[in-house]
Amino acid sequence: MSNTPTTPLLSLRNITKQYPTVIANDQINLDVMPSSIHAILGENGAGKSTLMKLAYGLIEADAGEIYWQGNSVSIRNTAAARKLGIGMVFQHFSLFETLSVVENISLTMPGSREQLSKQIIELGDHYQLNVNPAASVHSLSVGERQRVEIIRCLMQDLKLLILDEPTSVLPPQHILSLFDALRKLRDNGVAILYISHKLEEIRELCDTATVLRAGKVTGSVNPNEKTAKELATLMIGHDVPSVTGRDQQRTSEKPLLKLSSVSVEAQDPFGTSLSDINLDVHGGEIVGIAGVSGNGQQELSKVISGELLSKLLAPNAINMINQPAAHLGAADRRRLGFSFVPEERLGRGAVPPMPLSKNALLTAFEKGMLKKGFLKKKAIASYTQKCINDFDVRCGGPDSTASSLSGGNLQKYIVGRELMLTPKLLFVAQPTWGVDIGAATAIRQRLLDLREAGVAVLIISEELEELFEITDRMYVINGGALSPSLTTSALTPNDIGEYMIGNQQELRETGGNHAV
Amino acid sequence: MQFKLDRRVHYSKAMLIATPIMAVGLSMLVCTLLLLVLNKPVLLTFHSFFIAPFENFYSITEIFLKFGPLLLIAQALAVGFRAKVWNIGAEGQMIIGAIAASSVPVYFVDSTSAWLLPAMIVLGALGGMAWAAIAAFLKTQFNANEILVTLMLSSIALQILYYLLLGPWKDPMGFNFPQTVMFQDEALFPYLFDGARINTSIAIPIIFTIGIWLFMEKHFGGFRLIVGGLAPSAATYAGFSSKKAVWSSLLLAGFAAGIAGMSEIAGPIGQLQRSVTSGYGYSAIIVAYLGALNPIGIIFAAFFLAVLQIGGDVALVSADLPISAVHVFQGLLLIFYLATYTFVNYRLRVVRPITQATPKLTS
Structure with a gap:
């Protein structure tokens, strides 16, 4: 068994994962070296999260192989992943709000509360991830909760830490201290897979970046050597559009x-x-x-x-x-x-199983769509069609269900529907x-x-x-x-x-x- | 080998139609096994259930006699179920409707007015609505679970019925039977044919069905209820009132069940007695689901259940089945329907275990 520093810690070979409507990962190859911070860069829907879930054993690939320190492995569940030394911190934390920090950690770690508390404090001091073990989770800020999650990963023999968009929940000041902790982890021999779509962050923090677009790897680069614009072009496949028009107010x-x-x-x-x-x-x-x-x-x-x-x-x-x-x-x-576009599109801004035309009725029903309370099919269809055309909604037409649209297209539809209310x-x-x-x-x-x-x-x-x-x-x-x-x-x-x-x-x- | 359920991207229309058929098939299969265990004649039983009801004109009219109230109540319940208002107390609403309507012939025993029947229809509807309104009020005001409230109100309604039949409304010439006087002809729906019990009240469920279809498919009111059921947050976002949905769903069911109860006492029964509902209020729940909560589907489901009830009566005699056999069959239908309905939204996948990858050396 070769275990020289040149052997990647984790290698993915030709990983493919297909969902009913989309190939989330298409023949992905990825090598994560020990003691490195490796970015997975891509837009929403590019397949980043799917890939990480595969590595963490949450889902299984349809095809392809995974190698851990050069050995072929199958990561069938998260317990197997943790056994290998893989830890993951999700965007949405998995902590019990009503329990204290140490209670949360003792759910997955053996040892007495006193021992664990001591470990939490030691690790916190070492990595500047300080958190009070006795505090209730619901009283913690989002940044502190994230620290708890990271410490929980550190308490096992951690070799690879996967972080899913870790900065999306942090204020700018805390981002810097998170980065310090991550660098320190790297220097102590932990590899980090860092999922993000924020280019500047990746340029500042990461040693390598693998760029995904529509389920495929479009490049593997050293982010320090690329400009944010070059990275963005790799990520979206064409030049970055920009907004215009800030006239006199x-x-x-x-x-x-x-x-x-x-x-x-x-x-x-x-x-x-x-x-x-x-x-x-x-x-x-x-x-x-x-x-x-x-x-x-x-x-x-x-x-x-x-x-x-x-x-x-x-x-x-x-x-x-x-x-x-x-x-x-x-x-x-x-x-x-007044018009409002809510943050949840499916289930609030739109009714998932209903066609777009019926979803137009939701807020635009007073735009000539009703006659004595009865639905005017033609008026509804033409409003919907106009919205689809004017706002460039990619879909199969007014009869497509809201749930069949991608997040971006559904958002364009909802924004369009609300703007058409003038x-x-x-x-x-x-x-x-x-x-x-x-x-x-x-x-x-x-x-x-x-x-x-x-x-x-x-x-x-x-x-x-x-x-x-x-x-x-x-x-x-x-x-x-x-x-x-x-x-x-x-x-x-x-x-x-x-x-x-x-x-x-x-x-x-x-x-x-x-x-x- | 493992089985996994994968969520479908779109619900399957084919499965939507196939589920009631699968439910009927599976229910028949289990029934066959039960009959074999009970040592009853299987073929004769199924003949009694499904063929015998069509063998003569009288029993065909009897099917339609049962079809009417089942259709009427199920259509209204389905509207509520689509809005996720779980009214399972149509039985009680039916009883109160029957009681309210009976008050007219009970207190105007000698009247021959042409207004008797219309007054009874109105009172029947109001009675059912009033009973449902209790649940609507408790739900909207105190968030009291309507499943429990409507169910318990049904028990209360039954006790009120018993009290009236044993006390103030008992027929003085009725040999102490718990029933009212037989109602005068003016208080009854006219018969459609000589020698059959089917009467003109059958028009009500049919007109009601058309109205419900228009309301649910073509009207904004129906749309609002459906949105409230499918995506409550979207309904709130759009500004559709959830309280209104609770009130309208329950009042509609009370209206339909009340008239159904009235049609029984002003039709085949001809008086108020203990078995006034024949269990229609509960059977209608099965009808509503078997019809996929769809106004057209419910027509078929109501007819099917009506056949089943007549067939059950035949089977009691011809195959010597206990009366609970019909109930068992109905219960099986609902359970299998709900179970198979899973496949409308999920597909079954067989997962063969992959042999564990053995560690191997790589360069």
């Missing part, structure tokens, strides 16, 4: 959306209560709400859309297009000229979540065009780059409270980060290790 005199001291109690025990939210959006501007997920975005979006009505709010606590609206339901607010006030939550670069650019361009047309646009996004690219003003949401209004052009990502974590929390989390 002309905003309406009166705000088209105004929230005055809105406080709403959380509905579920792990939800976030909104406290004293003040926010206004004028016509002709794009206002963004930044923040780490789980800080009240869900609740705020439901309060603005009318999906969540609080009886405790006075009607004019929410003023929409110069009308008191806090007492109005979602359909009534739409009648005022709103005066548009609210989009996570406009380009899981959307490929081409579609994302198209959507951002639409939003900018709307701004030029004098529409008031509010977006909630976790992608800071996106917010910096298109917004005029920003608010930051943290723990259900909103920062003061901030002018985008006068901001840096670090400023936003400050508001994202709040200074007190920043001190608690880093324990003074990390200066901002």
